[in-house]
Amino acid sequence: MADLFNYHRRESSVVNVGDTPLGGDNPIRIQSMTTTSTDDTEGSVAQAKRIIDAGGEYVRLTTQGVREAENLKNINAALRKDGYNTPLVADVHFNPHVAEVAALYAEKVRINPGNYVDPARTFKKLEYTDNEYAAELQKIEDQLIPFLNICNKNHTAVRIGVNHGSLSDRIMSRYGDTPEGIVESCMEFLRICKRENFNDVVISIKASNTVVMVRSVRLLVDCMDKEDMHYPLHLGVTEAGDGEDGRIKSAVGIGALLADGIGDTIRVSLSEEPEEEIPVARHLVDYIGKRAGHLLVPGDEYKGFDYLHSERRKTNAVNNIGGENVPVVISNKIGSKDDQYKADYIYVGGQLPENINKDQNYIVDFNVYQELDKLGSLTSKDNIFPIYPYNATPFISYDNSKLKFLVLQFGAPSDEYLPCLKHHPEIVVVCVSNHQNRLGDQRALVHEFMSNGIQNPVIFCQMYRHSHEEKSDFQLEAAADMGALMFDGLTDGIWLMNDGDLCIEDINATAFGILQAARLRTSKTEYISCPGCGRTLYDLQKTIARIKESTKDMKGLKIGIMGCIVNGPGEMADADYGYVGAARGKISLYRKKVCVEKNIPEEEAVEKLLELINKDKNS
Known part of the structure; x- marks a missing residue:
């Protein structure tokens, strides 16, 4: 467990990502993700250069199909030709074969345990016997080991990236929508990596809910320590939003972990141009890093404190402070x-x-x-x-x-x-x-x-x-x-x-x-909006601006704005309403995680969302 009173970075193993290793004694690396189509070589190269010029040390690109995965070769070659040697990371969902192709051309491949083998979430309550559950785990092993062999042969690193919004129905059936389930989703894959002696592994656990994100990462570190794993960690608050709210939300979640010495690379996910994420991430890393080498704080931990399952400290209520009052x-x-x-x-x-x-x-x-x-x-x-x-x-x-x-x-x-x-x-x-x-x-x-x-x-x-x-x-x-x-x-x-x-x-x-x-006090509308990527199916930034302007006075409401289906429905469980890209120029609307209207033309969708909110408010 982290020292509660004295800062030092968690000891982690080193992962080789191209010529920019992370973990161990390496600096905390900064990264971002392109929003261009990975089929668009020229556009992707130009955006990658802007990320790198801003200080990005890794550039991630979505690879939703084999064609996009194969085009990483051209993007990589174009960047190297112009003197940019920054490692590229392929982002893969739903298709293990795409990950295998991407491993040939990218320095790192991100896979999502929630949809690498398991199908997309249906939110159905499924029941598994122990034997059936074991058979599902065997399916993961059968798909993952050939992928790890390809990565090993090509010196490609792997990120096992768990998203709260895309946990599988299988994990949900046994663990529920809990931090423990999120951690187990990750550990299933890590145990195979360890057994296969594949060590170039980075892990991320992300959520738009900072409480879930921080608790899950704390639990993961504890679980890995118990199983003698020391893989480096990628930190981020997914769907943090844009502007000041997105920056504050990211800093609350990422900062809480960095301050305990946890984290080897970070990405601040803002619904803005990707290069705008880099100075935010850099300032966070530099600010927390100044604590290194500080004078000892001779604190003694209260024996009843549970770092992994912390609850609000019991206090007297004085006027409107403490007790059950909001801070x-x-x-x-x-x-x-x-x-x-x-x-x-x-x-x-x-x-x-x-x-x-x-x-x-x-x-x-x-x-x-x-x-x-x-x-x-x-x-x-x-x-x-x-x-x-x-x-x-x-x-x-x-x-x-x-x-x-x-x-x-x-x-x-x-x-x-x-x-x-x-x-x-x-x-x-x-x-x-x-x-x-x-x-x-x-x-x-x-x-x-x-x-x-x-x-x-x-x-x-x-x-x-x-x-x-x-x-x-x-x-x-x-x-x-x-x-x-x-x-x-x-x-x-x-x-x-x-x-x-x-x-x-x-x-x-x-x-x-x-x-x-930090989910302690609500004072305004909250927007859970993704940063966009090559999978985004509509003009994300303009849509966010329209929705925010139309709903800014709806205090206490949570609205999810998702570019595509990958995390959309899952994150809707944490929002009151959702606006999710369903197809090019088509939008589906959600009430929590239930889809209430599908394939609305983009030009009509914001008005339809407002109609849904007002209808519920008046019913």
């Missing part, structure tokens, strides 16, 4: 009147605003609060609360506020604050850190609380220094820093601070976006 957002400034994302609490420091809003909670410095209390000036006492630095802990007992905030950092002497917290359940801790590995530092404080029976809620305060031009960096870093803390179940709130000219509306929107990306 709150604290802000440093009052936003504009039309700010879409209003913080739950606003820190105003040493001076209250002239006009107190009775619907807004305020936090003031403790000395100001006590002075106002003495003067009888707290006419709106129910929504004004004090905050204490650690060195003012002794003054807390003189304050009768129903909610108090106390700023703490791991490493401060605990003999004073632990008794105080036990005696004052109305205290909410604001956990700060200036450690090089802030995740480990902040985790250590909360584990100390749990080990001592402390149930006060915890707000994580993260501090940055970015200009308005660096807004994307701010969003990525804040999302990556919060990821593991949220998936560990430790988060009762988030307070983002920035020393720079970033506007408060952007800071607040980022905080709410991070909580939504």
Whole structure:
């Protein structure tokens, strides 16, 4: 298991992918995927060059048929002729023979256990006896071993890429739609690779649901360790979407794993031009990598904590913080009147605003609060609360506020604050850190609380220094820093601070976006949209823009927008409605994972989707 408090990369075996190996002591590799048809040599070469020029170290291309697989030879040759030696990766679904052809011309081939041998998901509940199940596993072995032999002969690496949206009916029948089922889908193939002594294997487990993705990868690493496997990992949040939401969602999931030292190559899946993914991935890798070699965090893990099946930490409910309440957002400034994302609490420091809003909670410095209390000036006492630095802990007992905030950092002497917290359940801790590995530092404080029976809620305060031009960096870093803390179940709130000219509306929107990306609090419509590839059957980017504009005010709704059928129906189980490419220019609409209308002309499909949503809303 990962060291919860001290960063170091997981030890993995080395996989040779052309002349760019991954795993072991190699750098974490960055990659993307073309959206062109792999039949289009010129277009694919041009797009691959843009990915490589942006810093991509692998380029993946869809190969849905033998013709596309064979054309990889021409694409590869054209790139090498122009001095581009970046390895190419073939992406194969549904057809083992295509994978065998692609292995002749690509440096790596991705296969999906959900559809490599098993047919496409039908969502039917099938029953297997143990003998029947064993016979299905034998089918996998019969198909996989000849493929591995071809890869071995041609020095071709393999990625076993499991997608939550395309688990087989066979796996679903025995394990259900669970992280355990996702892991077993992968392990079935890995056990054959190990038995055949085929070692150039990379693994990915992806989902649009970050909770499922992170938990599944954590479980996979544990399962591999138990079976003495150390294959490198490819990380990604599939169907993350576009724009700021796509970046934040990717950083929450990928960042949570990178911060625990897990991951050897990453792809940030955005519904944008593929080269736009590269700087996002690069910033995430570089940001987390700065933790290497940090000063030791001497944390002790709480014995009741389960990293693999984490649940929300039990806390007291104080006002609207902790207990069963959704995590709150604290802000440093009052936003504009039309700010879409209003913080739950606003820190105003040493001076209250002239006009107190009775619907807004305020936090003031403790000395100001006590002075106002003495003067009888707290006419709106129910929504004004004090905050204490650690060195003012002794003054807390003189304050009768129903909610108090106390700023703490791991490493401060605990003999004073632990008794105080036990005696004052109305205290909410604001956990700060200036450690090089802030995740480990902040985790250590909360584990100390749990080990001592402390149930006060915890707000994580993260501090940055970015200009308005660096807004994307701010969003990525804040999302990556919060990821593991949220998936560990430790988060009762988030307070983002920035020393720079970033506007408060952007800071607040980022905080709410991070909580939504981790499925902790919903504040807007969520779009589960794929990045597109050569299988995409309609203009994905324009369609996403139209759907988002038409549905942006439908708070709490999840809409899946999929370019093709590969993951479409499976991801619909995690969405309220789905818009899926069915054929060239034809769309099928889903209500969750049930197809309700097929083969709608593309020009009519967005309106039909809105009709379906409105019909359900009014029924």
